[in-house]
Amino acid sequence: MFGSIQAVKDLSLTVMEGSRFGLLGPNGAGKTTTVRILSGLLRQSSGTATVCGFDVSKNRNRVKEATGLLPESPGLYSKLSAVEFLEFVGALRRKGGEELHRRIDSLLGILGLESRQNDLLESYSSGMKQKVLVASTLLHEPRLVFLDEPTSRLDPAAGVLVRDLILALAEETNTTFFMCTHMTRFAEDSCDIIGILNEGSLTTIGPPSEIVQQVGAKNLEDAYLRVVGGEVDRSKLLSWRK
Amino acid sequence: MSLRGRWWAIAKAEFLVRTSRLHRARWILYLLLVGAVLLWALAILPLVFSLLLSRFGDAFWLLVSTSLPGFMRSIMLPVWLFVLIIPLSNSLDNVKTDQWEILFSSGVQTRDVLLGSFLGKLPVTGLLVAVLAPLVVYPFAYAYGVSVLGQVLMITVLILFSVSTIWLSNVLSTALHAKIGESPRGDDIGKALSWGVVPIVAVPAFCVMYWMGSTAQMMGTEASVLFPSTWCADVLTWVAVYTGNLPASSMMNLEAYWLSLSPMADIVLLLLFTVLLFVGGFRAADSVFAYGAGPRFKKIAQAGPDNIVLKFFRRLLGQNFGTVLVTSIKDYTRKLQNVAKIAYGFFLSVLMALVMAFGPLGGPVGNRVWLPVITPIIMGMMLGMLAGVIFGGVGLFDSRNQLWIVKSTPSGVRTFITARVVSYMLIAIPYAFVPSLIAGGLLNLSLSDTFSAMLYVYTVALGCLWVGIGITALNPSYDSSSSSAFTVNTVVTIVISMITIIASMLLGAVAAIREGAFQLALVLGSVPCFTVGLVIAVLGTMRLNYSELA
Numbered sequence: 001m002f003g004s005i006q007a008v009k010d011l012s013l014t015v016m017e018g019s020r021f022g023l024l025g026p027n028g029a030g031k032t033t034t035v036r037i038l039s040g041l042l043r044q045s046s047g048t049a050t051v052c053g054f055d056v057s058k059n060r061n062r063v064k065e066a067t068g069l070l071p072e073s074p075g076l077y078s079k080l081s082a083v084e085f086l087e088f089v090g091a092l093r094r095k096g097g098e099e100l101h102r103r104i105d106s107l108l109g110i111l112g113l114e115s116r117q118n119d120l121l122e123s124y125s126s127g128m129k130q131k132v133l134v135a136s137t138l139l140h141e142p143r144l145v146f147l148d149e150p151t152s153r154l155d156p157a158a159g160v161l162v163r164d165l166i167l168a169l170a171e172e173t174n175t176t177f178f179m180c181t182h183m184t185r186f187a188e189d190s191c192d193i194i195g196i197l198n199e200g201s202l203t204t205i206g207p208p209s210e211i212v213q214q215v216g217a218k219n220l221e222d223a224y225l226r227v228v229g230g231e232v233d234r235s236k237l238l239s240w241r242k
Numbered sequence: 243m244s245l246r247g248r249w250w251a252i253a254k255a256e257f258l259v260r261t262s263r264l265h266r267a268r269w270i271l272y273l274l275l276v277g278a279v280l281l282w283a284l285a286i287l288p289l290v291f292s293l294l295l296s297r298f299g300d301a302f303w304l305l306v307s308t309s310l311p312g313f314m315r316s317i318m319l320p321v322w323l324f325v326l327i328i329p330l331s332n333s334l335d336n337v338k339t340d341q342w343e344i345l346f347s348s349g350v351q352t353r354d355v356l357l358g359s360f361l362g363k364l365p366v367t368g369l370l371v372a373v374l375a376p377l378v379v380y381p382f383a384y385a386y387g388v389s390v391l392g393q394v395l396m397i398t399v400l401i402l403f404s405v406s407t408i409w410l411s412n413v414l415s416t417a418l419h420a421k422i423g424e425s426p427r428g429d430d431i432g433k434a435l436s437w438g439v440v441p442i443v444a445v446p447a448f449c450v451m452y453w454m455g456s457t458a459q460m461m462g463t464e465a466s467v468l469f470p471s472t473w474c475a476d477v478l479t480w481v482a483v484y485t486g487n488l489p490a491s492s493m494m495n496l497e498a499y500w501l502s503l504s505p506m507a508d509i510v511l512l513l514l515f516t517v518l519l520f521v522g523g524f525r526a527a528d529s530v531f532a533y534g535a536g537p538r539f540k541k542i543a544q545a546g547p548d549n550i551v552l553k554f555f556r557r558l559l560g561q562n563f564g565t566v567l568v569t570s571i572k573d574y575t576r577k578l579q580n581v582a583k584i585a586y587g588f589f590l591s592v593l594m595a596l597v598m599a600f601g602p603l604g605g606p607v608g609n610r611v612w613l614p615v616i617t618p619i620i621m622g623m624m625l626g627m628l629a630g631v632i633f634g635g636v637g638l639f640d641s642r643n644q645l646w647i648v649k650s651t652p653s654g655v656r657t658f659i660t661a662r663v664v665s666y667m668l669i670a671i672p673y674a675f676v677p678s679l680i681a682g683g684l685l686n687l688s689l690s691d692t693f694s695a696m697l698y699v700y701t702v703a704l705g706c707l708w709v710g711i712g713i714t715a716l717n718p719s720y721d722s723s724s725s726s727a728f729t730v731n732t733v734v735t736i737v738i739s740m741i742t743i744i745a746s747m748l749l750g751a752v753a754a755i756r757e758g759a760f761q762l763a764l765v766l767g768s769v770p771c772f773t774v775g776l777v778i779a780v781l782g783t784m785r786l787n788y789s790e791l792a
Contacts, residue, residue: 061653064650071646075646083545096561
């Protein structure tokens with residue numbers, strides 16, 4: 001509960017291993033809170049949740065070992081370079097040595113940051129910072145990856161890159177993805193199951209194409225607007241000028 | 243919107259920002275504040291002064307008729323620097339030029355920004371001036387029996403001088419914001435400068451507090467005529483002399499010894515100074531404050547390879563903990579603001595040691611028995627209390643998201659905080675040792691006394707450092723030094739540090755008397771500080787590790 005606002009209420013949800021689940025919902029619906037509870041960062045006031053076979057209330061550290069989290073906003077150390085930051089995250093996860101450095105080099109190369117890898121992060125654009133965070137989330141090869149708005153700061157090319165990285169990891173390594181996003185196009189392309197969270201409950205769940213068909217919409221964005229009621233009354237759009 | 247409307251809107255926004263802590267009742271509370279200041283200036287202060295000064299009798303009259311202009315110059319210098327530097331330091335603590343884009347994209351000129359921000363600052367900074375100004379005027383008014391007209395004239399001169407000083411502070415602040423605001427390091431540089439400029443006020447203030455006689459003598463020399471504060475002080479003196487009831491002999495005495503410039507020269511200099519500041523500020527507005535003036539090259543800082551010390555720690559402490567520790571050291575020492583804070587701690591502690599040795603208490607403490615006692619105690623107190631603020635406060639976590647990253651790893655918080663604490667303990671070694679060594683050298687302490695001073699200062703600094711980290715972990719303020727969490731943490735850290743340092747001193751004194759061993763007493767004396775700090779740091783770590791309720 002945040003003041004009089006309820007952050008999540010009656011959420012009941014099962015995500016299959018190896019799937020790519022996308023949680024959609026309006027601002028303040030409780031998407032980020034859900035991710036924080038499932039990743040062991042916050043305690044729920046009631047109810048239970050099991051992640052990778054571990055109870056989030058009783059086995060927080062086991063949950064954290066098995067998962068990776070990409071937070072909503074970049075929380076990087078401005079005075080570290082990308083390599084130093086990734087070494088730091090690796091050390092917190094007890095990873096080190098040649099293997100860690102090989103992974104860091106590979107990930108930074110894939111994400112197009114190798115030429116800037118020794119620059120201090122304070123000089124990075126928000127998109128570049130987001131890429132570093134993506135790398136830090138994947139560094140320890142988690143079984144389940146929580147991504148909170150993974151592409152909100154990325155340009156289209158980087159967005160496609162992250163989408164393909166998710167698809168490849170899911171296919172090749174059976175990694176499960178749990179993504180919160182506002183980008184319906186991204187969700188449609190990268191998720192095999194979509195859930196729409198509205199007023200604390202999961203009102204719709206299923207494959208994107210099924211949801212579109214179910215509500216008789218043109219695409220996922222249209223379906224989303226019909227479910228959460230965000231359609232715009234065009235006659236009112238210019239009323240402020242009068 | 244007319245041109246007037248633009249600066250007016252900026253002034254209004256600036257006022258709202260500066261009084262945001264008063265919230266919705268800002269107008270009523272501000273008026274009450276003005277009332278309180280008027281009560282202070284018109285009723286409380288005159289009463290206190292007349293009660294205090296009447297007790298000094300003839301000694302005070304002798305002082306007035308011989309040296310008051312010198313004291314006036316000595317007081318005006320730190321007051322002037324205070325009004326000039328402190329608002330500048332406060333504004334540099336939070337360098338943000340994001341809103342300038344909105345202003346300039348709306349066709350606002352730089353001079354509108356200057357004028358608007360200046361007028362917006364005036365109501366708040368003006369209150370500060372209104373509190374300080376009577377402190378300068380009343381001793382004269384009382385001593386020389388200055389007429390009401392004279393007092394009004396003096397206050398007018400002070401207001402004029404204060405307004406031009408606030409304007410100068412605003413011009414410097416705007417120029418610095420424009421210069422560093424666009425840089426990715428701007429915020430860090432600004433925070434470093436906000437600490438770096440404080441000694442400009444602190445040195446003359448300390449001189450006035452502890453070496454008033456020598457300072458007044460120094461301010462009586464020709465060189466002091468170069469300070470604008472001297473012109474203002476002399477104009478005030480002239481007004482007081484000519485509108486008061488000082489005997490003619492005393493007037494001649496003062497003129498001959500102190501007042502090297504004629505009243506007209508002082509007034510012309512003061513007016514010229516004021517006019518030049520305003521005209522110069524407006525004229526330079528569009529060229530000096532070249533915010534967004536087109537493409538430019540940005541120098542990007544790079545991380546170099548680890549030095550030998552960092553490599554040593556990495557090897558010594560293992561790959562994982564060593565890496566987190568080295569990261570913490572790099573993160574702390576690469577921030578210019580932290581370097582500035584540590585330098586400030588050095589400066590203040592050495593200054594305090596000098597004050598103790600050569601200030602008014604220099605006589606009693608000058609002997610070889612008390613000097614080794616008082617030096618570490620004073621330096622421990624100064625460096626200890628500052629350590630809580632320098633190593634605690636902002637910087638434990640830069641943002642909440644950084645905390646999430648650490649918390650999302652198993653045992654991440656414990657590892658991180660332990661590494662943070664150890665890294666700060668390492669940085670605290672030169673922080674405590676260097677000033678102790680300097681003081682030991684300056685005060686000619688023996689090697690063993692210097693060594694025990696170093697040890698005592700370090701242990702007290704450690705205790706306070708742990709208090710600072712623990713309090714910040716209990717109530718994270720992230721990187722915002724303008725948040726209420728930061729204010730609360732700073733106050734709580736200082737209060738706890740002060741109490742534990744005093745407890746340490748008492749324990750030390752008891753140990754010294756009973757055991758007769760000074761070095762042992764000092765080390766024993768740091769135990770309360772050390773213990774309380776450790777307990778608070780552990781509590782903070784546990785609190786941070788605890789998952790909050792959603």
